[in-house]
Amino acid sequence: IVGAEQVFYKALLEATVYAHVPIEPAPSDRIRFIQFIRPDNGQTVLPFFSEREQAEVAAAGRVAIMAMAGRRLFELTRGATLMLNPNRDQLTFYPPEVGALLEGRPLGAFTKETLGANEQVGACPPSVSTDALVLVLRGLYEREPSVRAGYLVEVHRGSDNSDVFLLLTLVVTKGNDERMVQLTSLELSSVPPPLALPVTMTCVLPDEPLPELCHCGIQFYGT
Structure with a gap:
């Protein structure tokens, strides 16, 4: 695709x-x-x-x-x-x-999926290095006043917890979630070396409750 x-x-x-x-x-x-x-x-x-x-x-x-x-x-x-x-x-x-x-550079690619409200998953701080990822994302979000905070958590999904990915949660002002998903996807395509785990992204409004999963990971950005 x-x-x-x-x-x-x-x-x-x-x-x-x-x-x-x-x-x-x-x-x-x-x-x-x-x-x-x-x-x-x-x-x-x-x-x-x-x-x-x-x-x-x-x-x-x-x-x-x-x-x-x-x-x-x-x-x-x-x-x-x-x-x-x-x-x-x-x-x-x-x-x-x-x-x-x-400039001939590839755009980021993403697909949409839904995490069931009652689906049980495991969560913990990232077990892989996220230094390069955090550096790139901080550089982007420091230029984007619509982004208020960013969180990373490692999620283990599936019956045997074999589906493992990084969940990136952004606190974004209303009307800017589409823009930040696309710009984040573009930045992710430039992270060296290739990420050890795939990234799934979600956005919440500043006045919405922070998803519980975020408390299991790290906050890497905040204003």
């Missing part, structure tokens, strides 16, 4: 994509793109589309459409948060991810 994702990102850079621009002509030395504010978290994003038909439906005749290679769009809009096919796929690219794609 991870390999398929990287193939998709490479193809996206080479494909023709479509973005909205104002109908009014822009100065000759610049391009202005249309952005919108996400209703779910208040973030400003720049929409773009893999098909002209999608772009036309979203434009509804109110804005113009510009076509260009995906790489060119990413280069012109560095610093912005982009969303591919906002009315269908809603795939978000944050500025650090855009930079990684343009």
Whole structure:
């Protein structure tokens, strides 16, 4: 799956994509793109589309459409948060991810899973070295004021406790969990050497109770 994702990102850079621009002509030395504010978290994003038909439906005749290679769009809009096919796929690219794609670095990959409310698991402080992991994550979260605290705990799961992973719990302000999951995944892909255990991540709000599992591990970050 991870390999398929990287193939998709490479193809996206080479494909023709479509973005909205104002109908009014822009100065000759610049391009202005249309952005919108996400209703779910208040973030400003720049929409773009893999098909002209999608772009036309979203434009509804109110804005113009510009076509260009995906790489060119990413280069012109560095610093912005982009969303591919906002009315269908809603795939978000944050500025650090855009930079990684343009530099040929892989993006982080993650899948979603659910830990049952009544599922019994074992928990303890990490038994493997987490120095490199903590160094990378602290560097990221010190730049992200939405992150209030970070915890690491080693979890043993399954009937014989053979499913072992690190649970990373972040205390994150409302509306920023998606962003921090993606940026954390990107940072995890750069941790040297490869992590001894896989990492599972969860986010909680500052006013929510801290999961009991966190008390079995370590707090590696706090503001």
